[in-house]
Amino acid sequence: MPAIDPTVLNSSAYKAITPRPPTNPAQAGPNCGLYALSYVMRHWYLKLQNTSGAIPQPLPARKVDVEGGVKLPKDDPNKQVSLRQIAKQINTTHPLTYLGELFSGDALVRVARQAGFDAKSHVPKSSDYLATLFKLIDANHPAIVSLDVDQDIHTIAPGKTQKGPNNGCPGKFGGEHAHWAVIVAYEWGIFWDDVVMFHWEKYFQFPAKQLRDSSDQLIRFSGQTWYKPKDSTEQVLRDSSGKPVLKDGKTIPTGRGKHWQKLEPVSQPRDLGKKGTGAWDGTNTRPGSYAQSTLMTPQLLSNQCNGQVVTTVFGNTNLNLRNVIIEVVPQGTPFA
Numbered sequence: 001m002p003a004i005d006p007t008v009l010n011s012s013a014y015k016a017i018t019p020r021p022p023t024n025p026a027q028a029g030p031n032c033g034l035y036a037l038s039y040v041m042r043h044w045y046l047k048l049q050n051t052s053g054a055i056p057q058p059l060p061a062r063k064v065d066v067e068g069g070v071k072l073p074k075d076d077p078n079k080q081v082s083l084r085q086i087a088k089q090i091n092t093t094h095p096l097t098y099l100g101e102l103f104s105g106d107a108l109v110r111v112a113r114q115a116g117f118d119a120k121s122h123v124p125k126s127s128d129y130l131a132t133l134f135k136l137i138d139a140n141h142p143a144i145v146s147l148d149v150d151q152d153i154h155t156i157a158p159g160k161t162q163k164g165p166n167n168g169c170p171g172k173f174g175g176e177h178a179h180w181a182v183i184v185a186y187e188w189g190i191f192w193d194d195v196v197m198f199h200w201e202k203y204f205q206f207p208a209k210q211l212r213d214s215s216d217q218l219i220r221f222s223g224q225t226w227y228k229p230k231d232s233t234e235q236v237l238r239d240s241s242g243k244p245v246l247k248d249g250k251t252i253p254t255g256r257g258k259h260w261q262k263l264e265p266v267s268q269p270r271d272l273g274k275k276g277t278g279a280w281d282g283t284n285t286r287p288g289s290y291a292q293s294t295l296m297t298p299q300l301l302s303n304q305c306n307g308q309v310v311t312t313v314f315g316n317t318n319l320n321l322r323n324v325i326i327e328v329v330p331q332g333t334p335f336a
Helices: 005-010 033-046 083-089 105-114 126-138 207-215
Strands: 014-016 117-122 144-151 155-156 160-163 169-171 178-187 194-199 202-207 224-228 261-263 307-311 324-328
Touching: 005 014, 014 126, 033 083, 033 105, 033 144, 033 178, 033 194, 033 324, 083 105, 083 126, 105 117, 126 144, 126 178, 126 207, 126 307, 126 324, 169 202, 169 207, 194 207, 202 207
Parallel strands: none
Antiparallel strands: 014 178, 117 324, 144 169, 144 178, 144 324, 155 160, 178 194, 194 202, 224 261, 224 307
16 A cells, blocks of 8 residues: 555544644655654654653754755854764664664664654564554554565656656665655554555555565665765756756756765666666666565766765664664653
8 A cells, every 4th residue: 555644544444543743744764764764753752842851852864954055163052962963873883774774673772862862672572562562552652664665666758757656665675775664553454454654754654464464574785885076066867878957058966865876786787778677687686575666777877076975884784673663752751
């Protein structure tokens, strides 16, 4: 099922958390864990703000969520610490993250605690996974979960793409599309139960077993390399050949946060001239069912970059994400 209208969660057919925070701000860059954490913290803030157990306004996922496109001076009273800043500075001997990526449940728990909350990592057996998840929702505790996310975007014509029915839902890619999101509701069904997941500023509904199976197969991650141009004028949309996209003779600027571009990892070579399964033939590195189902031409990427190049921390290693469910609560609030 594609993205849903969240007002349906007010129906008695759903067991859903309340209150549900605003869906903005939009995620910027590879920071899904921090935005999931921010959503959960804002849930608690809204829930407790008019009670004796009120908590301070939670930190933003990124400073850009507060400052906008213009960075504030260090001494500006409106300048805030962000969850991303905590994640980058929490470990001085070996960075927990470079860009905001977090590929460990323990890492997400550490950031939550450093931000003034308490957090617990549940790692149930596959047979107990959904029972653990439903228990948290029953207690009105939103649950941060790990999964492989399916983008399900297909090329239908040169320069045109279309989102398929699995866009935003769990998939099985062996960990190559590792992702964090928040489960906010479930719906009992006659033949199966559904869950509702928040991420990408939207709510998605799908069979609960899809999430369970997706999280259960998180094994490895080939690593990612990200590039950020030094010159802000280079932060523009580009076509498949790398040329700036023009409209009425003017360059179209890239959306906030999207000036970070993912480069092709060396460990996952692809034939960028072929589509779908053909792009992976002969490499012996196909990431699960992705190569079997996608029709999208892999993005043309280059290692010839005039800018900052960053490799993610947990590249080319086993993931510590399988069946991870993170519960975050204000200090003093018991876990479910």
